[in-house]
Amino acid sequence: MNNIKLDMEKAFSFVSRDEVFAWKETMEKNNVALHEKTGKGNDFLGWVNLPTAITEEHLSDVEETAARLRSKKLDIFVVIGIGGSYLGAKAVVDALSDSFAHLKGSDAPHILFAGQNIGEDYLYELRELLKGKEYAMAVISKSGTTTEPALAFRLLRQDIEEKYGVEEARQRIVAITDESKGALRTLANTEGYKTYVIPDDVGGRYSVLTPVGLVPIAVAGFDVRALVQGARDMEKASDVNVPFEENLAAQYAAARNSLYKSGKKIEILVNFTPKLHYFSEWWKQLYGESEGKEGKGIYPASVDFTSDLHSMGQYIQEGERILFETVISIANPDNEVRIPEDKDNLDKLNYLAGKRVDEVNKMAELGTALAHMDGGVPNIRVEVPKIDEYNIGQLIYFFEIACGMSGYALEVNPFDQPGVEAYKKNMFALLEKPGFEEETKKIKSRL
Numbered sequence: 004m005n006n007i008k009l010d011m012e013k014a015f016s017f018v019s020r021d022e023v024f025a026w027k028e029t030m031e032k033n034n035v036a037l038h039e040k041t042g043k044g045n046d047f048l049g050w051v052n053l054p055t056a057i058t059e060e061h062l063s064d065v066e067e068t069a070a071r072l073r074s075k076k077l078d079i080f081v082v083i084g085i086g087g088s089y090l091g092a093k094a095v096v097d098a099l100s101d102s103f104a105h106l107k108g109s110d111a112p113h114i115l116f117a118g119q120n121i122g123e124d125y126l127y128e129l130r131e132l133l134k135g136k137e138y139a140m141a142v143i144s145k146s147g148t149t150t151e152p153a154l155a156f157r158l159l160r161q162d163i164e165e166k167y168g169v170e171e172a173r174q175r176i177v178a179i180t181d182e183s184k185g186a187l188r189t190l191a192n193t194e195g196y197k198t199y200v201i202p203d204d205v206g207g208r209y210s211v212l213t214p215v216g217l218v219p220i221a222v223a224g225f226d227v228r229a230l231v232q233g234a235r236d237m238e239k240a241s242d243v244n245v246p247f248e249e250n251l252a253a254q255y256a257a258a259r260n261s262l263y264k265s266g267k268k269i270e271i272l273v274n275f276t277p278k279l280h281y282f283s284e285w286w287k288q289l290y291g292e293s294e295g296k297e298g299k300g301i302y303p304a305s306v307d308f309t310s311d312l313h314s315m316g317q318y319i320q321e322g323e324r325i326l327f328e329t330v331i332s333i334a335n336p337d338n339e340v341r342i343p344e345d346k347d348n349l350d351k352l353n354y355l356a357g358k359r360v361d362e363v364n365k366m367a368e369l370g371t372a373l374a375h376m377d378g379g380v381p382n383i384r385v386e387v388p389k390i391d392e393y394n395i396g397q398l399i400y401f402f403e404i405a406c407g408m409s410g411y412a413l414e415v416n417p418f419d420q421p422g423v424e425a426y427k428k429n430m431f432a433l434l435e436k437p438g439f440e441e442e443t444k445k446i447k448s449r450l
């Protein structure tokens with residue numbers, strides 16, 4: 004079953020339906036290349052069949068670990084990771100959580116993140132907070148050598164060992180990393196942490212349905228089975244035997260490539276609910292790292308509406324005409340809030356009395372789409388019935404498989420990220436990391 008609807012009508016006045024559907028053959032071929040592992044980067048395609056490959060035993064194991072950790076009555080579960088080892092869990096947990104869970108208190112631990120930045124104050128303040136809390140942590144790194152999470156883990160590991168003793172600390176740390184390579188694997192084996200493997204053939208930005216995402220999401224109290232089921236159903240709905248006319252992910256990939264060719268260089272992922280803010284951050288890594296290379300690629304941006312209509316709205320309406328929007332529209336909020344009558348009506352809102360807040364939001368959405376279209380910004384709409392585990396699972400796989408097909412249409416390898424190394428090399432040279440002596444000399448001569 005596919006719960007997602009794709010509406011491209013408001014893009015078709017910029018690129019015709021025929022132009023978009025002219026990608027049929029290419030996208031079908033690209034989808035076959037992904038499934039049969041015959042295209043570029045084909046050693047990183049483990050995510051394509053991942054949802055259906057996830058076993059019952061694996062899900063039970065993840066759930067048992069989550070239950071074991073939660074039996075420690077945790078206030079906080081710290082997830083240490085960056086990029087693909089951070090954004091998927093953050094996106095799903097934020098989408099599914101009560102916006103004020105951290106202030107309301109609940110049975111589930113609050114999920115906090117570390118190692119996703121090198122902010123000294125962030126780390127200081129987190130460590131201060133943890134002193135007075137019950138906590139456990141997951142340390143997540145596919146390579147096991149990324150500087151940011153390694154640094155955060157070095158600090159937080161010392162803290163947790165000091166607070167609980169080495170033995171109990173071991174029971175409170177889960178390591179998610181490569182099966183055999185990397186410093187984190189060596190440490191986890193030595194310490195005897197509970198570990199999970201990030202499969203070799205699943206890159207970081209495609210790893211949310213591996214333990215990288217599943218463990219934190221389960222600890223946060225969400226239903227990983229429903230999440231995986233949503234992804235499974237979208238895997239089926241985007242399979243190679245599904246023709247382009249019915250394969251919405253292929254159509255989305257085609258539409259964005261048509262728009263790109265017509266000069267729309269920036270895609271803005273739009274939401275109308277703050278719960279999806281980090282879903283956009285996840286999506287930006289997925290598309291940015293997959294497509295932005297060889298001097299090519301749509302620049303993935305994001306806005307939260309209506310908030311950003313009062314800031315970025317001006318540029319989108321009237322700035323340089325290189326933008327298109329993809330709106331994730333949630334058909335039904337979970338809760339109902341009706342606008343009350345007010346006897347003085349000083350705010351002149353009585354015309355809305357009795358209506359749901361979501362009705363106003365939906366008219367803002369429609370009004371914005373029409374205004375932006377009139378202003379030269381094509382609009383693609385992805386409609387989802389509601390935000391829950393199942394639908395988020397569908398959305399995740401929808402954007403992943405579309406990204407693979409779209410990247411192949413650009414003729415890049417969507418599964419590497421060589422450009423990310425440049426800053427790392429400079430940082431190591433500047434920090435005088437052993438082994439970087441030559442680079443240190445060179446970089447210092449530029450300063």
Ligand SMILES: O=P(O)(O)OC[C@H]1O[C@H](O)[C@H](O)[C@@H](O)[C@@H]1O
Pocket residue numbers: 085086087088143144145146147148149152207208292420423
């Ligand atoms: O999981 P890790 O190996 O620590 O990698 C974390 C992240 O950092 C890298 O530099 C890459 O750009 C990302 O694709 C990756 O997700």
